[in-house]
Amino acid sequence: MPMPDAITSSKPTQELAAVTIRFAGDSGDGMQLTGERFAAVTALAGNDFQTLPDFPAEIRAPAGTLSGVSGFQIHLGSHRITTPGDRIDVLVAMNPAALKTAWPALKSGAMLILNDNTFTEADLKKASYESNPLDDGSLDTFDIRRLPMNRLTEEALAALPLSPKEKDRCKNFFVLGLVSWLYTRPIEPTQAWIEKKFSRSPELARANALAFEAGYRLAETSDLFPIRYVIPKAPIQPGRYRKITGNEAAALACVAAGQRAGKPVVFASYPITPASDILHELARHKQFDMRTIQAEDEIAAACAAIGASYAGSVGVTATSGPGLDLKTEAIGLAVMAELPLVVIDVQRGGPSTGLPTKTEQADLLQALHGRHGECPVVVLAASTPGDCFFTVYEACRLAIKYMTPVIVLSDAFLANGAEPWRIPDVAALPEFEIPQVSEQTSSTGFHPYARDAMTLARPWVPPGTPGLEHRIGGLEKEHVTGNVSYDPVNHETMVAYRAEKIQRVTADIPPLTIHGSPEGAVLVIGWGSTWGAITAAVEQAQQEGRAVSSLHVRHLHPLPCDLLEIARRFETIMVPELNTGHLQGLLQTRLLRKIHGLHKIQGQPFLQSEIYEAIARLT
Amino acid sequence: MPMPDAITSSKPTQELAAVTIRFAGDSGDGMQLTGERFAAVTALAGNDFQTLPDFPAEIRAPAGTLSGVSGFQIHLGSHRITTPGDRIDVLVAMNPAALKTAWPALKSGAMLILNDNTFTEADLKKASYESNPLDDGSLDTFDIRRLPMNRLTEEALAALPLSPKEKDRCKNFFVLGLVSWLYTRPIEPTQAWIEKKFSRSPELARANALAFEAGYRLAETSDLFPIRYVIPKAPIQPGRYRKITGNEAAALACVAAGQRAGKPVVFASYPITPASDILHELARHKQFDMRTIQAEDEIAAACAAIGASYAGSVGVTATSGPGLDLKTEAIGLAVMAELPLVVIDVQRGGPSTGLPTKTEQADLLQALHGRHGECPVVVLAASTPGDCFFTVYEACRLAIKYMTPVIVLSDAFLANGAEPWRIPDVAALPEFEIPQVSEQTSSTGFHPYARDAMTLARPWVPPGTPGLEHRIGGLEKEHVTGNVSYDPVNHETMVAYRAEKIQRVTADIPPLTIHGSPEGAVLVIGWGSTWGAITAAVEQAQQEGRAVSSLHVRHLHPLPCDLLEIARRFETIMVPELNTGHLQGLLQTRLLRKIHGLHKIQGQPFLQSEIYEAIARLT
Amino acid sequence: MIEHLPEDRPSAASVGLSRKDFISDQEVRWCPGCGDYAILAQMQKLLPTLGIPRERFVMISGIGCSSRFPYYVNTYGFHTIHGRAPAVATGVKAAQPELSVWVITGDGDGLSIGGNHLIHSLRRNVDVKILLFDNRIYGLTKGQYSPTSELGKRTKSSPMGTIEPPVHPVEVALGAEATFVARAVDTDMPHLGEVLLRAARHRGTAFVHILQNCPVFNNGAFASVRDRAQRLEHGLYLRHGEPLVFGKHQDLGIVLEGLAPKIVTITPDNRDRVLIHDEQASEPTLAFLLSRMTYPEFPIPLGIFRAIQKPTYERALIEQVEEARRQMAPDLTALLSGPEPWEVDRP
Amino acid sequence: MIEHLPEDRPSAASVGLSRKDFISDQEVRWCPGCGDYAILAQMQKLLPTLGIPRERFVMISGIGCSSRFPYYVNTYGFHTIHGRAPAVATGVKAAQPELSVWVITGDGDGLSIGGNHLIHSLRRNVDVKILLFDNRIYGLTKGQYSPTSELGKRTKSSPMGTIEPPVHPVEVALGAEATFVARAVDTDMPHLGEVLLRAARHRGTAFVHILQNCPVFNNGAFASVRDRAQRLEHGLYLRHGEPLVFGKHQDLGIVLEGLAPKIVTITPDNRDRVLIHDEQASEPTLAFLLSRMTYPEFPIPLGIFRAIQKPTYERALIEQVEEARRQMAPDLTALLSGPEPWEVDRP
Ligand SMILES: Cc1ncc(C[n+]2csc(CCOP(=O)(O)OP(=O)(O)O)c2C)c(N)n1
């Protein structure tokens, strides 16, 4: 029996511009998979989207409790989508804890698709509900759709020779079927995926396919769902796309950098949330001469990456706040030795162990200043999951071109969030420029600290190169020769060279793009993962005719040359940051005028509305 | 035969207001001791002074070479002396290398007292002299006094049954005698000191006493020294004094803090130049319940200090730049756990291993921002060797009162430099305030994060306290209860509390003292070890009638409340720093106006003249 | 001022304490079935029996699933940073030698990032009890290999298998001259309790290697000794002064062949050659030998490998303070004045 | 792309190298009489004989007097940061397995701050040669005690004597499952040269404990074996397959008493009981026993304690790269496309 599809369905459809859906349940309910699959078919349906998983805190909590809730939010639409959605239009809650956790983010009148089987006294208690919200009127203003999902799944699979537990674990596909119907998603890709995924156990393939079908059918037949929704295709730039998270993108960038530089990559890291997935991803791509090292700690990881760079590979390390603390001294060594090094810092809530699974942007000042002595490095920040690719790639390129450490700031929000990503043309990725030994060498002898006239980079001469044996280290070096030098004036000269070299990176920064009018009342300046919320809020304000523009900074050190000049063209500048005002302070020192800050330090990304309201107050 | 003294001498005297003398020779020549003793008698003579030893770089170099030169500079006078002297009036050079090293700092026409026995071909070569400066005319503009010191010493001790080597090692006392005569220093204290010091080997006592006498006599009798100098007493505040270096002062402050707080001090440290002497000093004072730990590394040192604070002792650690890098993560833990912790950072030339024996002020931004997350601590800086005492003492007091880490910035210049120090009255040292458990505890239960209404400090309840068992850690804490909390708004609240608590420290900062007119054209703002050079330069400018004032900041975070207001009263502000402009940037962000910076990054302190010239350019 | 060590003075305040006095109000958040639960239970059973008032206990941990331990024990507790618990504990003992300090760590926390602090606290013989929960995996960060993971193990960070031979935690501890080294299994309740009691009673650093199952990321790592039946077969219980005998029928023994251990079926002929366990041996030769035994070639030794007496670090520290006091009274004014003060009179 | 290890291919470029090719233009800045000079000389003698072109050598050090070593050897050199040289060296080998990488470290650099990296590189068996210059003191920072300083030693940081029992470096290395562990004395030139050669030839981490005198801050630390005459009396030269015999007249031997070593005067009766050295023993029992011998109770063992073969870390790393390539071609476009790309057409 063929399944009904968008065309054959008998129910009316309604067109929507965008919707935010959250799938939420216990850690064991498989909601991440439901979300992932829904996003995959959403992509095929031609919508733009952003997704955000919300894992429970570090350790698995007892089933049914609030701390055990695992959620997956997707915001999809027929226009450009830049955030995973402020407020939830549709919540699928597999248990009371999932409902409770989502509560603060529900839009008023949101549709709540609830798993009736779990609103039992025991489950309610685990979720710390004092009375049943289904009965006590607290849900009255919502659009409730109750279904006994456990039972419906079980019934659909009654005939299969599987254990009750195995059957129960199929209910996430029941949900996927149901929501796929509701949003007129294509069904074949999901069916094909199930078949491929469970090819080794046809029983499970069949069970999941049946559950999926049952959900789909139930929605078509049940009175609970009188209409279904259609979201027209978004005007997306043509091309080949994939879904990508920030951590995946960062990992792929390392591979691409090695391939384009024509060098092995040594990726040395120590596991830490939320950066570990970069290591996991890269460990799977050894065929690209990707050499991954799980070091004994972050210090060793940074040092191994430095050793690898010294020996002519692309040395990369990734971590989060506590690990960045530990890499401090090693980064200083790379500054003095003038070796390439890429340090990816996936920021999380701090200080100390802080909120390890939550997002924050509070490592910026550390990235800039967190080393003893005058110790400048390049600092870049990625703005979207997909942008992590370009930022990390650029970091590798700059690290080598300028023989310097580059710190890349990502964050938990980017790391785990996903979006459609236009797959770049490998050949079109920027070229790597390898600092060479200057021509005069033959006549004047080799000088490891003789600098390129343009970039001020010293030559990269790995051990193994005949005839150019030399020694480097962390003591101050003599200009040109690189010998140890305690000379006072030489020290000042070298401090100046190291600073100037980093300033020269501005030559590689493309002109900034102003989103909106190039001058006027209000300019919103952002950096990092706030891009999506800022863009959405600024567009909303612009549509209302407010005189607001925005620009987003990828290069935080050195700052782009044109930044200050652009900023001077606006009357008011606002910098929204998930910290107490790091970039705000930097700009204030440079511009010598008051910059408005918008600070949120809750382990959560900005909502579009929060930024919009701040803009509204200023315009 | 009694020795001639100031009164019995037959030679004329001349009065001087101040003089800068450098004793320099090979590491084995004992010039540090000569300098130390000369300073001791200078104190007794009633002059003000500052001294600065200049050790060779880390490892002992071959005798006679440039890298083996050890120098000791003293600036003494009949008025307030705040620097060890810009330029050398009198150089005692025990070998050619000592002359060459001092060369750039010689005042034109300086008196050079040279050890003739060492200006041999071999020694000149070791000092990389191509021709003998005594012959080639390069010393023509100087006032040369050549003496065969080796031979004269040898002759003086001819009768003694000592080895030639032992006799030779007495020549530093020959020098001391000579210069003591020249500057009419008292002789009995030196004689008494020799007797006491060598009480266990009368032979050596006699040898050194004879050498001293020989030097003194030689000067009296030789035509080389036609006149001697008298430096009148300086108008020094009456009281009991001692000579003190910055590291000694820092160590004594730790002892005093423990005694006044009524708690043991646990001082955990890992050796590093130029901070190690603090550990050495404290290890000698165990009778004060001073518990010193030489940890396996800086991380362990910081953690042990934190453990000690947690257990109710005063936990202190000391280090220099590379070690501060390593302590980063632990300091963040103390911020989150809200425990007292004092971190003394004796700054040296950076980045990386840099210039380990040289001075610099380039760790300020790291002290302020060098930790992941929003991680504020108190940052203080000492301004003179003696001030290291009050600053470290204050750090201990604030750390406990506010339950916070405090970073104290000293530097290599302060650490090794010495000055007369008025011994404080122990009873008059500020009291320690220990954060107590609030009264309500009995009724509402104990809450480790319930804060004092005034200071916002949480109570200090060490293990061992019955009935108040509780758990703390590095994860975000719930306001009041201290339980682990992932709540978004709580996180923002706690970030704000931690920041506000540090701001409350301003209540403990005394009003700033303005040196000069309270408003006007130019204000020089300084911090740390630049105090002496700034003060001397500003006084020089003021004496010329220039409209310049100065003020010096001990509290770098939080900044004193009155700083900005005072700054606004001046047309121009200049901040001299041994870095690229750390405080300058901070003030610029706050004041939103251009601040002039004066930067020197040569591993050397400012000269008075450098600051004076910068002032002159602005006035 | 300096109090005596707990054992010297079984405190009145400790009377009447029971297991529930050591249960905190925090919900335990390990995964269902995690071996950590059993260890927690044993500790909560043990602590009230030690004659030490509750406020004298301190639990100090690093970071990891295991390091959540302090939150669940109603004593003083400090959940510090990754790998540094032994260093923090050293500071605690320096400040208050009379506390009973327990370090809770994991195979990653204690042997990867924290290996150096572990070694140095062992060699110093700081009087802390170090419980290393070894699940041969990184639990909290969701499944990377650890320094104890088997060579070739496939994990998230080693999809093609690890290339790093594991360390033997007991061997490392012995190599650092530890004075007390033991091993126990999470599920082997009475034995675990016994070992923990011995650790508590030891003066100096007591290192206990606890084999702990992580059902989520490394289930079955110690299957050979976790299950009772298997344990009887593959566990080698070390008992001081007794022969090294094991097997379901206690019919297998360990003998030396040259200087290498060998398993023999015990016969009247070779009975004498079976090695006798000696936890106090002057030389830790036997302990080393045992520490390197791994299943399936050998049984897994359980119990106390070594237990000798040496002065403790904090005792020596305090003794120097006392010695210094005997030599010189703590006179702050004199100290501040230094060896050569001088007076400046009114001019 | 991946080159072979040096030993496989004695290079033509290495022909004709001599000692002076390994002397750099930098003035050697150790104190007169420092033991480091002798070690430098031995190395400069050894390197040209190894059949490896000069550019393939890399000297990597941490911080300390000893760590100035790389400046003086005219090869590639990297003077890194305190304690981290083994970690840097691991990265170098991962990048270029074919290099001959030497780590130069001190007792403080390698065993205090750097202890953990040392252990982990030993267990991983990274093919680097680690020379630990042990002067039982911190030289560069002017005289604090180190982890190898004798208990009770008075130094700048321990004016009342240390309270920390020292580690035995060789024991620590063995405890970390090192594949090559040796000891030599700075002044014992031919033997030092021999040991260094063996280290150079070893595949995997070679740990060499070099007893080095610091005349300035710890003169005479190893007097019992530095001076030739004394060494003949108190040194115990380890020779594979030969009995453990020592003494001026080679008349003393080491036997086992139970599992502890004992010195005996050799007689025809006990000659058989004298232990035979076996550096390749499957169990490092004997090596452990020897590692803990200290003067004056025992002679000081010199030579190779252990030398066994295991796969090296970087070889295994590269093998996984090769294995991955066999399984899948490195197609970057395919990788970037991921498992589920889709096309967006022109609207
Ligand atoms: C400095 C630092 N690096 C990394 C981490 C991330 N991290 C937390 S726990 C852990 C390892 C835990 O493994 P283990 O010690 O074996 O404990 P388990 O969770 O298995 O009990 C890591 C790598 C961290 N918190 N801090």
Ligand SMILES: Cc1ncc(C[n+]2csc(CCOP(=O)(O)OP(=O)(O)O)c2C)c(N)n1
């Ligand atoms: C992070 C850091 N901490 C401390 C120091 C200071 N430091 C330099 S060398 C050294 C110890 C040297 O001792 P050792 O390794 O035994 O070498 P030696 O000088 O005796 O050869 C120390 C503590 C440093 N350079 N960096």
Ligand code: SF4
């Ligand atoms: S992840 Fe493993 S070790 Fe951690 S709590 Fe769960 S079962 Fe226990």
Ligand code: SF4
């Ligand atoms: S201090 Fe000691 S180890 Fe360092 S160079 Fe001098 S003699 Fe050698």
Ligand SMILES: [Mg+2]
């Ligand atoms: Mg583990």
Ligand SMILES: [Mg+2]
């Ligand atoms: Mg040493």
